[in-house]
Amino acid sequence: MSATVIDGFSVAASVRARVAESVAALKAKGTHACLAVVLVGEDPASVSYVTGKAKALAEVGMLDRSLHLPASTTESELLAIVDGLNADPSVHGILVQLPLPKHIDENRVIMKIDPAKDVDGFHPVSVGNMVIGRPGFLPCTPHGVMVLLEEAGIETRGRHAVVVGRSNIVGKPVAILLANRKYNATVTVCHTGTKDLASFTRQADILVAAAGKPRMITADMIKPGAAVIDVGVNRVEDPTAKKGYRLVGDVDFVPACEVASFITPVPRGVGPMTIAMLMENTLLSARRAAGEE
Numbered sequence: 484m485s486a487t488v489i490d491g492f493s494v495a496a497s498v499r500a501r502v503a504e505s506v507a508a509l510k511a512k513g514t515h516a517c518l519a520v521v522l523v524g525e526d527p528a529s530v531s532y533v534t535g536k537a538k539a540l541a542e543v544g545m546l547d548r549s550l551h552l553p554a555s556t557t558e559s560e561l562l563a564i565v566d567g568l569n570a571d572p573s574v575h576g577i578l579v580q581l582p583l584p585k586h587i588d589e590n591r592v593i594m595k596i597d598p599a600k601d602v603d604g605f606h607p608v609s610v611g612n613m614v615i616g617r618p619g620f621l622p623c624t625p626h627g628v629m630v631l632l633e634e635a636g637i638e639t640r641g642r643h644a645v646v647v648g649r650s651n652i653v654g655k656p657v658a659i660l661l662a663n664r665k666y667n668a669t670v671t672v673c674h675t676g677t678k679d680l681a682s683f684t685r686q687a688d689i690l691v692a693a694a695g696k697p698r699m700i701t702a703d704m705i706k707p708g709a710a711v712i713d714v715g716v717n718r719v720e721d722p723t724a725k726k727g728y729r730l731v732g733d734v735d736f737v738p739a740c741e742v743a744s745f746i747t748p749v750p751r752g753v754g755p756m757t758i759a760m761l762m763e764n765t766l767l768s769a770r771r772a773a774g775e776e
């Protein structure tokens with residue numbers, strides 16, 4: 484069997500194109516959707532994510548009120564900046580890029596963001612709404628996983644989904660969403676305390692890998708015909724690559740293609756969906772501010 488490779492890059496491009504149309508329509512009615520991404524310090528991965536977000540904002544025609552603050556910014560200075568963005572009606576979404584420098588309490592900063600502008604979906608109010616199935620902002624990467632499943636036509640209802648990873652930003656929300664009535668899957672969550680991981684992954688009709696361990700899911704851990712969603716993004720050394728490394732997922736991609744029915748690649752799988760869903764959440768927030776939702 485050779486799996487169908489789900490092209491997250493093109494699904495994300497069509498989400499962004501749809502968002503761009505709605506942004507223009509909303510702007511014509513007087514509301515210009517606007518996101519503020521707050522970056523503190525110079526962490527190279529964060530700088531690169533923030534650059535990607537700025538590019539996407541320009542592409543969909545949203546206003547970009549992003550701030551790049553020095554690593555020496557104090558917690559109280561950052562909280563005051565978030566307060567200012569909360570109070571500014573022209574800003575519809577606020578995202579504080581994580582991780583923050585060690586002297587700043589991330590939870591305190593996340594809690595400070597007005598839930599009405601929490602387009603990252605990390606505020607406990609957003610998490611609570613997701614858990615009880617109320618409308619709100621879904622976290623971007625898990626939401627992106629759901630959209631990829633839908634776009635690929637993968638049935639979730641009545642299927643057994645196994646999620647490897649239980650972080651607050653990926654594993655747990657993916658498991659919660661899959662178990663919601665809308666998706667109606669039966670969900671198993673695996674983590675480092677799981678004994679005999681392969682015995683669980685082999686039962687998965689839908690396998691979501693979000694452990695952050697390069698190629699840990701080998702072909703023999705996959706049920707024949709399963710849909711495999713690889714959230715992992717890991718750097719592995721590669722002297723032949725220009726940067727000296729390349730990105731691989733948590734799934735051993737080439738052999739896995741021979742067993743799975745659907746699979747997402749890394750890169751160009753789940754990754755591009757994260758920013759696309761951030762654009763969608765910001766649009767949703769702007770629509771709400773304009774009284775359209």
Ligand code: NDP
Binds near residue numbers: 651677695714716
């Ligand atoms: P975390 O490190 O926060 O969580 C990893 C989870 O995987 C933990 O729950 C951990 O278990 C579990 N885990 C780790 N090793 C094993 C193992 N050997 N067996 C079973 N479970 C294991 O990572 P994140 O959730 O933040 O990210 C996961 C991956 O997704 C990373 O590669 C990250 O780069 C990528 N990512 C990609 C995004 C995208 O846009 N595509 C966005 C966000 C993340 P325990 O809880 O017991 O420690």
